[in-house]
Amino acid sequence: MDNLREGIQNHIIELQLEIDNIFARGRNSVVSEVTVGQIYGGMRGLVALACNTSYVDPYSGLYIGKYTTNEFSDKLPEEIFFLLSTGKFPDKESLADFQNDLNKRAKVPQYTWDVLRSLPKDTHPMTMLSLGILSMENESVFKKEYRKGLQKADYWKYTLEDAMNILAKLPELAAGIYRIRFGDGNLISYDSNLNWSGNLAHMLGVNNDEGFADLMRLYLVLHCDHEGGNVSAFTSRVVNSALSDLYYAVSAGLNGLAGPLHGLANQECLRFILKIHDKFGDDPDEEVLRAYILDVLNSGKVIPGYGHAVLRVTDPRFTAFMKFGEANCANNHCFKIAKKLFSVVPDILMHYKEGKVANPWPNVDAMSGSLLHNYGLNEFDFYTVLFGVSRVMGFCAQNILALGLGQPIIRPKSVTNKWVIDKFDEN
């Protein structure tokens, strides 16, 4: 992985130069104000972080480096990790070198399997993924080097080592979790002739169809990163900013991803679609669907897969999945219902309670589950694990770059109600 390391080193130098220029133009310039509403409202819209792996434009969606979702959705996840962490796609040689390195590190230690097999049978797969990673924390190269007395300028290099060890093991770990939790517990062997996503598809043992392997590739590409302020990425960065190593930081990020308003929404989406199928069959009438959606909203529940804290258009990742569905499983009943929801839900949310929903359009989760279901991956409790495998690429790249840029521990200031009231009184 020499080329990857060199690519990151060069990227850090480029980014540092940009930051030096920004500081020269005005380190104390004001770029954003904080309202009382934002202090009490999850800091929504507050510009308070720099993240150079990816950027979410409210109207055109996810960019990795300069590339739009459309421009990178046909790549391999390995190429995406390279792009996230170096700002460039790898050439053929660098890609092969990186994949070889992953191959060498892919084996999950036996003690991790022992931990996972000792859990109650109904443990959520996201708990297993988070715990599986945390169980390997003792292997952290960063931690060992830090104890010996590591220079700050070298933090990122050993964090990269940890990242490689974690990423390499993810396909085996995730597939093993699936087989322990939902199958007979027998694991399928890693195949060093396959790439990262190909191995995941192979070791799950659900389907040998080429379409399924391509769906895994697309799934792992589309979920890789979504800038720095989302719950999981931000959590991971906060934890790593205390120099807790990447095993702690990745596990923490995954715990955030496991919430139903974030990554778990994808399992909720398929549950929702299957419920609609049970109630109204394969091809529900639009009026019936409309009435049902209103009932769900009026009962105080959210429509999973719709809305977003940043996006204000249909998520291009949703569009990429829909394109895949049209080409591979246009007649699947879940896909058809997901498509029909797309034609009904935005209009309802747009007008619901005087437009209180800021974004009525579908996000990535509204379509992904239907595609997995089509290939026989029916255990929707597992879906967020796939999201997690992909998102770990973003956690790793964000943390490596932040350490490379010498970013300090994160510690924003909180205030009491009294402080806010006093502020009003002062003015």
Ligand code: CMX
């Ligand atoms: N269905 C019903 N109501 C919704 C809604 C939806 N899909 N999306 C937003 N709303 C409601 C909110 O609950 C909120 O209501 P209250 O004021 O009563 O609390 C109101 O609209 C305003 O919220 P918002 O500003 O539009 O959205 P937020 O930025 O606060 O939240 C999100 C964003 C994603 C949590 C929210 O849209 C939601 O809960 N969606 C459904 C769950 C989902 O799909 N999550 C996956 C997100 C993708 C990801 O993780 O990246």
